[in-house]
Amino acid sequence: MRKKLIAVALLAMSFTALAQTNVPPAGLGDFGNTLLGYFSSFNTNYDSTFRDNSFDLWTGASSIQGGRAPLVNDIGLSYDVWHPTMAQTNSGTFITLGLEGVVRNSGVAGSLVSGQGGINFGVTVHDTRLEIYGDGGTYATGTAGLFGEVGLRVKKAVGLHFFLGVGAGAQFPRNSQVFSAFGGATF
Numbered sequence: 001m002r003k004k005l006i007a008v009a010l011l012a013m014s015f016t017a018l019a020q021t022n023v024p025p026a027g028l029g030d031f032g033n034t035l036l037g038y039f040s041s042f043n044t045n046y047d048s049t050f051r052d053n054s055f056d057l058w059t060g061a062s063s064i065q066g067g068r069a070p071l072v073n074d075i076g077l078s079y080d081v082w083h084p085t086m087a088q089t090n091s092g093t094f095i096t097l098g099l100e101g102v103v104r105n106s107g108v109a110g111s112l113v114s115g116q117g118g119i120n121f122g123v124t125v126h127d128t129r130l131e132i133y134g135d136g137g138t139y140a141t142g143t144a145g146l147f148g149e150v151g152l153r154v155k156k157a158v159g160l161h162f163f164l165g166v167g168a169g170a171q172f173p174r175n176s177q178v179f180s181a182f183g184g185a186t187f
Contacts, residue, residue, distance in 0.1 A: 046127035047092050049157035053186035054080040056155070058165070060182025062104065067176040068139060069113045072104040074182060078120060096122040100133060112140040116149060127157035133169070147171050151178060161186050 056078045063071055078100035101117040116137025123130045131153040139145050151169020158164055167180035 042092075042126035042128060043157070044092065044126050046157035046160065049127055049160055049163060049186055050096075050122075050124045050129050050155070051094065053161070054083050055187050056163075056184055057187070058163075058182045058184025060165075060180055060184075062167075062178055062180040064171070065177040065179075066174060067113075067171065067178075069104075069106040069110075072106055072113050073110075074102055074104050074180060076100060076102040076182070076184075080122075092126040094124050096120075096124065096129075098122065100135065102135065102137075114139050114147070116147075118149075120153075129153075129155040129163075131155065147174065149178065153180070155184075 056076075058074070058076045060074050061071065062074050078098045080096045080098040082097040084094045084096075098120045099117070100120050101115070103115050104113040105111060106113050114137050116135040118133060118135030120131045120133040122132075133149075133151055133153065135149045137147055137149065139147065149169050149171045151167055153165055153167035155163045155165040162183070162185050164183050165181070167178070167182070169178040169180075170176065171178060
């Protein structure tokens with residue numbers, strides 16, 4: 001348990017140190033530098049976006065490389081089952097543990113592609129949340145089958161109850177890469 005706490009503390013300190021330097025690396029180009037600057041700078045006016053709310057509801061699109069449907073729509077919901085109190089988060093940095101569910105379909109009038117659910121672990125620094133997630137799910141199209149998905153999401157507050165985010169993950173046993181962009185609300 002002590003090793004896990006040390007690892008979490010090191011991850012939080014590394015994330016904070018990276019964000020405080022705010023020096024974009026060379027070679028990313030204008031878009032990459034803009035994106036990195038956006039996710040590594042903080043607006044303390046939006047500290048309450050993730051701190052004061054336990055539910056996140058989001059929708060977006062995912063590209064699943066090598067998946068049954070290469071481009072899908074996502075609808076996700078997560079709930080922080082462990083969330084520190086406001087008195088515990090005066091520094092603006094805290095961790096959470098949550099449950100989540102994601103449904104994917106292949107278009108507005110498309111068919112259901114998959115459903116999945118699992119856990120997430122989040123580190124929040126002011127208005128930015130870094131989440132590591134692990135889900136289990138089932139495919140609904142073609143030959144049904146089970147899969148696992150692990151990945152990383154970054155959520156950035158753009159208002160007192162709204163956020164934008166990006167994510168990257170991998171599905172197994174098919175070894176499909178998942179890249180996501182989404183927007184959502186907290187409540």
